[in-house]
Amino acid sequence: xxxxxxxxxxxxxxxxxxxxxxxxxxxxxxxxxxxxxxxxxxxxxxxxxxxxxxxxxxxxxxxxxxxxxxxxxxxxxxxxxxxxxxxxxxxxxxxxxxxxxxxxxxxxxxxxxxxxxxxxxxxxxxxxxxxxxxxxxxxxxxxxxxxxxxxxxxxxxxxxxxxxxxxxxxxxxxxxxxxxxxxxxxxxxxxxxxxxxxxxxxxxxxxxxxxxxxxxxxxxxxxxxxxxxxxxxxxxxxxxxxxxxxxxxxxxxxxxxxxxxxxxxxxxxxxxxxxxxxxxxxxxxxxxxxxxxx
Amino acid sequence: xxxxxxxxxxxxxxxxxxxxxxxxxxxxxxxxxxxxxxxxxxxxxxxxxxxxxxxxxxxxxxxxxxxxxxxxxxxxxxxxxxxxxxxxxxxxxxxxxxxxxxxxxxxxxxxxxxxxxxxxxxxxxxxxxxxxxxxxxxxxxxxxxxxxxxxxxxxxxxxxxxxxxxxxxxxxxxxxxxxxxxxxxxxxxxxxxxxxxxxxxxxxxxxxxxxxxxxxxxxxxxxxxxxxxxxxxxxxxxxxxxxxxxxxxxxxxxxxxxxxxxxxxxxxxxxx
Amino acid sequence: xxxxxxxxxxxxxxxxxxxxxxxxxxxxxxxxxxxxxxxxxxxxxxxxxxxxxxxxxxxxxxxxxxxxxxxxxxxxxxxxxxxxxxxxxxxxxxxxxxxxxxxxxxxxxxxxxxxxxxxxxxxxxxxxxxxxxxxxxxxxxxxxxxxxxxxxxxxxxxxxxxxxxxxxxxxxxxxxxxxxxxxxxxxxxxxxxxxxxxxxxxxxxxxxxxxxxxxxxxxxxxxxxxxxxxxxxxxxxxxxxxxxxxxxxxxxxxxxxxxxxxxxxxxxxxxxxxxxxxxxxxxxxxxxxxxxxxxxxxxxxxxxxxxxxxxxxxxxxxxxxxxxxxxxxxxxxxxxxxxxxxxxxxxxxxxxxxxxxxxxxxxxxxxxxxxxxxxxxxxxxxxxxxxxxxxxxxxxxxxxxxxxxxxxxxxxxxxxxxx
Numbered sequence: 001x002x003x004x005x006x007x008x009x010x011x012x013x014x015x016x017x018x019x020x021x022x023x024x025x026x027x028x029x030x031x032x033x034x035x036x037x038x039x040x041x042x043x044x045x046x047x048x049x050x051x052x053x054x055x056x057x058x059x060x061x062x063x064x065x066x067x068x069x070x071x072x073x074x075x076x077x078x079x080x081x082x083x084x085x086x087x088x089x090x091x092x093x094x095x096x097x098x099x100x101x102x103x104x105x106x107x108x109x110x111x112x113x114x115x116x117x118x119x120x121x122x123x124x125x126x127x128x129x130x131x132x133x134x135x136x137x138x139x140x141x142x143x144x145x146x147x148x149x150x151x152x153x154x155x156x157x158x159x160x161x162x163x164x165x166x167x168x169x170x171x172x173x174x175x176x177x178x179x180x181x182x183x184x185x186x187x188x189x190x191x192x193x194x195x196x197x198x199x200x201x202x203x204x205x206x207x208x209x210x211x212x213x214x215x216x217x218x219x220x221x222x223x224x225x226x227x228x229x230x231x232x233x234x235x236x237x238x239x240x241x242x243x244x245x246x247x248x249x250x251x252x253x254x255x256x257x258x259x260x261x262x263x264x265x266x267x268x269x270x271x272x273x274x275x276x277x278x279x280x281x282x283x284x285x286x287x288x289x290x291x292x293x294x
Numbered sequence: 295x296x297x298x299x300x301x302x303x304x305x306x307x308x309x310x311x312x313x314x315x316x317x318x319x320x321x322x323x324x325x326x327x328x329x330x331x332x333x334x335x336x337x338x339x340x341x342x343x344x345x346x347x348x349x350x351x352x353x354x355x356x357x358x359x360x361x362x363x364x365x366x367x368x369x370x371x372x373x374x375x376x377x378x379x380x381x382x383x384x385x386x387x388x389x390x391x392x393x394x395x396x397x398x399x400x401x402x403x404x405x406x407x408x409x410x411x412x413x414x415x416x417x418x419x420x421x422x423x424x425x426x427x428x429x430x431x432x433x434x435x436x437x438x439x440x441x442x443x444x445x446x447x448x449x450x451x452x453x454x455x456x457x458x459x460x461x462x463x464x465x466x467x468x469x470x471x472x473x474x475x476x477x478x479x480x481x482x483x484x485x486x487x488x489x490x491x492x493x494x495x496x497x498x499x500x501x502x503x504x505x506x507x508x509x510x511x512x513x514x515x516x517x518x519x520x521x522x523x524x525x526x527x528x529x530x531x532x533x534x535x536x537x538x539x540x541x542x543x544x545x546x547x548x549x550x551x552x553x554x555x556x557x558x559x560x561x562x563x564x565x566x
Numbered sequence: 567x568x569x570x571x572x573x574x575x576x577x578x579x580x581x582x583x584x585x586x587x588x589x590x591x592x593x594x595x596x597x598x599x600x601x602x603x604x605x606x607x608x609x610x611x612x613x614x615x616x617x618x619x620x621x622x623x624x625x626x627x628x629x630x631x632x633x634x635x636x637x638x639x640x641x642x643x644x645x646x647x648x649x650x651x652x653x654x655x656x657x658x659x660x661x662x663x664x665x666x667x668x669x670x671x672x673x674x675x676x677x678x679x680x681x682x683x684x685x686x687x688x689x690x691x692x693x694x695x696x697x698x699x700x701x702x703x704x705x706x707x708x709x710x711x712x713x714x715x716x717x718x719x720x721x722x723x724x725x726x727x728x729x730x731x732x733x734x735x736x737x738x739x740x741x742x743x744x745x746x747x748x749x750x751x752x753x754x755x756x757x758x759x760x761x762x763x764x765x766x767x768x769x770x771x772x773x774x775x776x777x778x779x780x781x782x783x784x785x786x787x788x789x790x791x792x793x794x795x796x797x798x799x800x801x802x803x804x805x806x807x808x809x810x811x812x813x814x815x816x817x818x819x820x821x822x823x824x825x826x827x828x829x830x831x832x833x834x835x836x837x838x839x840x841x842x843x844x845x846x847x848x849x850x851x852x853x854x855x856x857x858x859x860x861x862x863x864x865x866x867x868x869x870x871x872x873x874x875x876x877x878x879x880x881x882x883x884x885x886x887x888x889x890x891x892x893x894x895x896x897x898x899x900x901x902x903x904x905x906x907x908x909x910x911x912x913x914x915x916x917x918x919x920x921x922x923x924x925x926x927x928x929x930x931x932x933x934x935x936x937x938x939x940x941x942x943x944x945x946x947x948x949x950x951x952x953x954x955x956x957x958x959x960x961x962x963x964x965x966x967x968x969x970x971x972x973x974x975x976x977x978x979x980x981x982x983x984x985x
Contacts, residue, residue, distance in 0.1 A: 273409030
């Protein structure tokens with residue numbers, strides 16, 4: 001190990017990244033923060049001359065019931081999705097390890113294809129599959145004998161729409177997590193399993209006693225990334241339901257988009273975004289601490 | 295018996311995973327009449343290239359295709375170079391502020407990009423960078439950079455430092471050691487990492503929508519793709535054909551490189 | 567070693583600056599000519615007609631070069647906002663008549679009040695002129711209008727023994743019930759065709775929102791509006807239109823083209839789209855105005871259409887105005903109306919439409935045309951889809967009174983959210 005250098009080299013090496021981040025991320029973020037303290041709407045965007053209004057936007061948000069409802073919904077949305085994604089991916093990763101070469105390659109290719117499918121295209125296909133009259137899902141359910149799904153309107157019911165979105169997001173997110181976890185599993189030496197088996201462990205015990213501890217930090221990383229991605233997930237929800245019906249699928253980013261670019265209240269939208277960042281940071285604080293220690 | 299169950303489950307997962315992708319391609323080849331028929335068909339009984347012809351002949355298709363490629367490849371390459379430098383510093387050197395930098399990179403992934411549209415627009419307007427692919431490339435570069443650094447660092451961590459040290463003992467400079475020993479080992483990692491950046495930048499359309507205003511020739515493919523839909527109707531067949539053409543580069547890249555996809559993250563995380 | 571790093575840094579710097587490698591737009595054109603950028607919405611005007619206009623206009627105006635760009639509807643609100651806020655905006659923009667008010671109110675659109683006389687604005691269609699007018703100043707110049715009619719399948723009408731098209735709502739329900747059998751759909755009406763609902767509500771004497779003492783108030787919970795919704799539900803049930811989608815998913819003209827649907831509510835121009843899918847439908851399509859409550863008065867319809875605006879940020883105000891004048895003038899209006907089956911922007915030009923069954927049906931309805939509530943915030947109500955969601959809820963069995971109250975409150979909040 002090269003010991004701690006007093007040279008300027010590391011700083012020179014990270015300089016481009018820092019410079020890019022400063023101009024293209026921190027500066028816009030700072031501007032967004034400023035906007036969140038201003039009266040900034042369509043008129044101000046076009047004419048300029050926004051006035052500072054102190055904490056008005058935050059007060060409006062935090063005292064209204066809507067923000068808290070949306071926040072709770074976002075937490076539920078994130079929890080359901082992340083649990084499903086991590087659970088299913090773990091299952092698929094374990095499955096991949098045990099499969100024969102041919103089937104494994106086929107499944108990995110399928111996962112890669114699903115991952116690579118453009119978000120807009122995937123969302124459009126899902127919207128279509130769940131169409132009430134000509135949709136494939138209803139057709140399939142009716143063909144299987146579930147007559148009550150004849151013309152079932154998935155997007156009329158909040159819970160059903162929520163469920164469809166969960167299916168879509170899980171479908172899109174599982175490939176990354178599964179392939180990553182699979183790669184992790186392949187790094188575990190086979191002997192460890194064998195000795196565990198000899199000791200009489202069942203498959204379940206082996207997973208919790210051998211696999212999970214070794215891959216703990218990988219699981220943590222995958223889970224944190226999924227938390228970030230799912231909580232911030234926007235285009236899927238917007239295209240499919242626009243946060244409806246009856247706001248049943250309005251999560252924080254959808255909410256921010258609605259008030260910012262539909263109602264042209266950029267000020268309030270920026271405030272929502274700032275709060276989102278703070279909340280995410282708090283949610284992932286343990287992970288961040290672990291990284292500092294590293 | 296157990297084996298059979300496993301295989302059945304695997305096939306079920308495979309079908310579920312692949313079906314939407316298959317459906318997209320299938321629809322692109324179906325004649326318009328069959329697309330909205332009440333009884334679905336699962337095989338293109340009467341395949342047609344009409345939708346592809348419509349899509350490819352639509353005004354601007356090739357321009358947008360080129361722009362998308364230019365911006366995406368530009369952003370990904372830029373991100374790779376910058377991330378390689380930074381991840382080298384993180385993985386191979388110990389310095390004051392390293393921990394803070396690592397956390398900052400991770401936190402940067404939380405950036406609420408949707409909410410930064412307006413600030414980025416204002417910055418572009420004030421620096422006279424509206425209607426320019428350079429600004430777009432910059433934004434995509436920044437969106438992909440944090441993840442690229444995290445992943446590359448993982449790959450670097452997985453390469454034993456002793457290899458470089460041995461090379462240096464043999465008289466190579468540190469840079470030469472890196473280039474001759476580490477870089478070849480890192481190549482698959484670089485490819486895998488670039489995939490993620492590619493797919494992210496390739497998909498993005500919100501920024502194009504506000505950063506490219508008057509100069510229509512600077513628009514990219516996703517914007518064009520969404521333009522197939524309008525208030526009076528939608529040409530599903532052509533939309534799906536366009537989506538297929540749009541997905542193709544990403545799909546091909548993935549199929550080629552999928553072996554390496556998960557490894558970077560794993561290496562870094564397992565070690566840490 | 568240092569050199570290498572420097573070289574890398576140089577590569578970085580180069581790619582950062584030259585990342586786009588984009589050519590300078592317009593640099594090639596001669597210094598003397600002025601390029602006017604025009605945004606026209608997708609589906610408004612055919613390519614042929616635009617090409618013809620461009621050629622004629624450029625011949626008549628030496629030194630003007632038109633760059634006509636077709637804009638997709640998706641994300642158009644953000645693009646127009648961004649254009650208005652930019653420093654070098656397009657010179658003329660077509661905007662929907664339900665959207666124009668918010669742009670006019672933003673301060674980014676040029677005031678053309680002084681030009682009304684020059685544009686012969688005294689008999690502009692009110693459904694186009696009013697939304698473009700804020701506080702007595704005219705920002706939006708009426709361009710064209712269209713409203714929905716009933717497009718029907720002549721074969722299915724003949725099969726069911728129907729010889730005359732319905733004139734009243736009762737007849738309409740009766741006819742549609744007759745048509746709705748043997749695997750055919752009486753009418754394909756999707757659950758979220760809110761323009762049609764607006765018409766039914768207006769017929770009952772209700773409205774989408776009303777202004778009281780300077781405050782807007784959502785009005786879908788009035789008895790009149792709820793009666794309109796009730797009729798919509800009754801009609802919608804006479805076919806298999808999905809209750810949770812609008813007419814674009816799947817496109818209703820494609821469903822109609824399959825020949826199993828007796829009627830759809832659409833603009834006459836939809837007939838051309840049907841033919842694109844199924845040329846066999848030629849001569850099988852008929853049109854009639856949406857029936858009203860009584861035979862002497864056809865149904866009230868939503869006047870859809872477009873206005874033209876000139877952004878303040880346009881660098882060619884005078885030239886842009888000349889162009890607007892040509893686009894809104896009698897010659898182009900006549901061509902536009904006849905080619906596209908549109909209603910021209912001035913009532914005195916309506917004569918050009920006679921002779922075509924579809925546009926004649928439309929013109930009957932147009933006499934009863936109405937616009938959405940005239941406030942800059944209306945566009946936001948549309949964009950949040952609350953009315954669509956309300957319709958779906960009622961159609962799928964939710965309590966109409968509760969839902970109506972909820973949506974009205976939501977509209978009230980949105981309309982009064984200030985700017």
